[in-house]
Amino acid sequence: MSLLSVTDLAIHFGGVKAVDGVSFDVQAGEVFTIVGPNGAGKSTIFNLISRFYQPTHGKIVFDGEDITATPAHHIAELGIARTFQNIELFDHSTVLQNLLVGAHTKRKATWVEDVLHLPRTRSNEREARRAVEEIIDFLDLAAYRDKMIAGLPYGVRKVVEIARALACEPRLILLDEPASGLSVEETNDMAFWIEDMKKDLGLTVLMVEHDMSLVSAVSDRVLAVVEGKPLALGTSAEVQSDPRVIEAYLGTAA
Amino acid sequence: MRVHFKRSYDEDIRLFEDWRRMAKYAVLLAIMIALPALVSGYFLGEVTLVLIYCIAGMGLMVLAGHTGQISLGHAAFMAIGAFSNLWFMDQGMPFLIALPLSAIFTGVVGAIVALPILRLSGIYLAIATLALSIIVEDIAIIAEPYTGGVVGVFAPPIEFFGTMVDRYGTPNLFYWMCLALVVLVTLGYANLLRSATGRSFLAVRDSEVSARALGVNVTRTKALAFGLSCGVTGIAGALYAHFVQVVNYESFLVLLSINLLLLVVIGGLGSIHGAFFGAIVVGLLPQGLSILRDFLQGTVGLDISAYPGLDTMVFAVIIIGMVIYEPLGLYGFYMKVKTQWQLFPLARRDMFRRSKSYLKTERLR
Numbered sequence: 001m002s003l004l005s006v007t008d009l010a011i012h013f014g015g016v017k018a019v020d021g022v023s024f025d026v027q028a029g030e031v032f033t034i035v036g037p038n039g040a041g042k043s044t045i046f047n048l049i050s051r052f053y054q055p056t057h058g059k060i061v062f063d064g065e066d067i068t069a070t071p072a073h074h075i076a077e078l079g080i081a082r083t084f085q086n087i088e089l090f091d092h093s094t095v096l097q098n099l100l101v102g103a104h105t106k107r108k109a110t111w112v113e114d115v116l117h118l119p120r121t122r123s124n125e126r127e128a129r130r131a132v133e134e135i136i137d138f139l140d141l142a143a144y145r146d147k148m149i150a151g152l153p154y155g156v157r158k159v160v161e162i163a164r165a166l167a168c169e170p171r172l173i174l175l176d177e178p179a180s181g182l183s184v185e186e187t188n189d190m191a192f193w194i195e196d197m198k199k200d201l202g203l204t205v206l207m208v209e210h211d212m213s214l215v216s217a218v219s220d221r222v223l224a225v226v227e228g229k230p231l232a233l234g235t236s237a238e239v240q241s242d243p244r245v246i247e248a249y250l251g252t253a254a
Numbered sequence: 255m256r257v258h259f260k261r262s263y264d265e266d267i268r269l270f271e272d273w274r275r276m277a278k279y280a281v282l283l284a285i286m287i288a289l290p291a292l293v294s295g296y297f298l299g300e301v302t303l304v305l306i307y308c309i310a311g312m313g314l315m316v317l318a319g320h321t322g323q324i325s326l327g328h329a330a331f332m333a334i335g336a337f338s339n340l341w342f343m344d345q346g347m348p349f350l351i352a353l354p355l356s357a358i359f360t361g362v363v364g365a366i367v368a369l370p371i372l373r374l375s376g377i378y379l380a381i382a383t384l385a386l387s388i389i390v391e392d393i394a395i396i397a398e399p400y401t402g403g404v405v406g407v408f409a410p411p412i413e414f415f416g417t418m419v420d421r422y423g424t425p426n427l428f429y430w431m432c433l434a435l436v437v438l439v440t441l442g443y444a445n446l447l448r449s450a451t452g453r454s455f456l457a458v459r460d461s462e463v464s465a466r467a468l469g470v471n472v473t474r475t476k477a478l479a480f481g482l483s484c485g486v487t488g489i490a491g492a493l494y495a496h497f498v499q500v501v502n503y504e505s506f507l508v509l510l511s512i513n514l515l516l517l518v519v520i521g522g523l524g525s526i527h528g529a530f531f532g533a534i535v536v537g538l539l540p541q542g543l544s545i546l547r548d549f550l551q552g553t554v555g556l557d558i559s560a561y562p563g564l565d566t567m568v569f570a571v572i573i574i575g576m577v578i579y580e581p582l583g584l585y586g587f588y589m590k591v592k593t594q595w596q597l598f599p600l601a602r603r604d605m606f607r608r609s610k611s612y613l614k615t616e617r618l619r
Contacts, residue, residue, distance in 0.1 A: 050467055052463070052466070052467075071471075072466045072467070073466050073469050073470060073471045073472065074469070075467070075469070076467060076468050076469030077469050081467070081468070082467050084463070084464060084467075088461045088463055088464035088467075089460075089461070089464070090456055090457055090459075090460035090461060090464075091460055091461075092456070092459075092460055092524065093453075093456055093460065097453060097456065100450075100453055101453045101454065101456070101457045101465070101468055101470070102468055103450075104450055104453070104454060104457075104468050104469050104470055105468070105469035107450040109449070109450070111446075111451040111478060111482075114445060114446055114449035114450065114451040114452065115442045115445055115446050115449075115451075115482075116442070116445065117445040117448075117449070121445075121449050121450075122264075122267065124449075124450060125263070125267050125448070125449065125450075126263050126264070126267070128450070129263040129266065129267075130263065164464075164468070168468060168469065
């Protein structure tokens, strides 16, 4: 059974059909990539799955549960975490604090217990710390643990954002352009980490990416989207050689 | 510079980094407890006022500093705290019950008001809360049975198990009571900041979008922050009522709201220390200026009281200077000096240059 299944998804902003009838299934344990030119509606699909946007029509089913009407703040609890195209970290906090917010859904203590620092708050804190330390180890962030985000280089922030998403202990992780703005070396590291997430953590990855070297290196399947409509679905090589995809990117031969 | 080797997660969770830091705060607390023996009654009264400002400042700091929601209407919540406290006491409740009740009442009112108001952000939120402050001024006149109308309400004496606590009769006891409340509120605040709830506040401040994606209920978090903030401010309001002994609508004008906001900005947004630094400045500056005035008149013979508005101008200059040169407030300045001292002679000037922030997703707002 597929982990995430999107059926005939569409969102219209006035007359603009940002996403128009996209359907796909993501199998548990695969790396599924959405590619497409700028403005194709890739990030909008992510925002629909994160429930930031209400689809005009269509259905999103995660692990057998219809999430088309679930509030956005319940999505993480269900097991879907995400990163953002333009890094959305908590700039005035340390890396550690950022990751601990990632573990927010795991807390059990209420705010009253938090203010009084009762035993449940403390045990929450210990558990969150332990989980977060594992992720820090996993993504090699130990050197930055207590550094403020505002002072970190761009490449590290990208990794911290993934780490924060992992702190949710998701089953599905949505990566919105994980390699944008990264150097070749950092992109290679990213490819390894995506592989590790898949193999070591058993995660399913849904990714939007422009860097075709990364896409070909890690993707099991690729979906090409153009102007809100699905164009081609297959392996990375198949999609890249599809004449319609080439046309969409480069235009028709004169 | 000392480096801490941590051996357990608890060492990170606990309030004090090490025994030195704990000792520092213990010494400070001891001095504060011994203060009535060290200073005159007049000065003790001023310090009591500063303590009340500390509580109000911490109330606003939770909201403005840690949740990133500006409020220009916190005098309104001081008023609600003050009037409700006096009303509860008027119904025959002892202060020990009336104070928490009025805090809860103010907090609940705050949370309810927050739900519609916090849909706004930035300057619009500031305007809405400003309006709130003005409305409450009027309500304080109209709701005469509860607030005494234009005349106001006299604060009944506080009684703790047979001991009278009165601002003038027993200033020391009143001071210690305020000090105890400051310590309690500070502890609660520090606990909040080291917990998931506190981090969700920071998350909402820095990026609502990713807070939501991580499972933080943004609306609920904002309402909770507003409610907690108002509850604490209500405590300050109640203490203020007992401090000045009689309160009416004029005790909580918009000017007080603005002073509270200045307090947190001058002190340093986003730190508990900031609320204390700010309270010291806002609470003592007017007195400091009048002492300076007397001093100048006595020594140089310069009579600055001949120039009305000079106090306000000095106050304004300090604030403008603060905003331009030290946006992180007094606490930011303190941290800067401390870091420079610790690294001496290796500190560099551009270490404290503000880092540029990368583009944020605007589309999802």
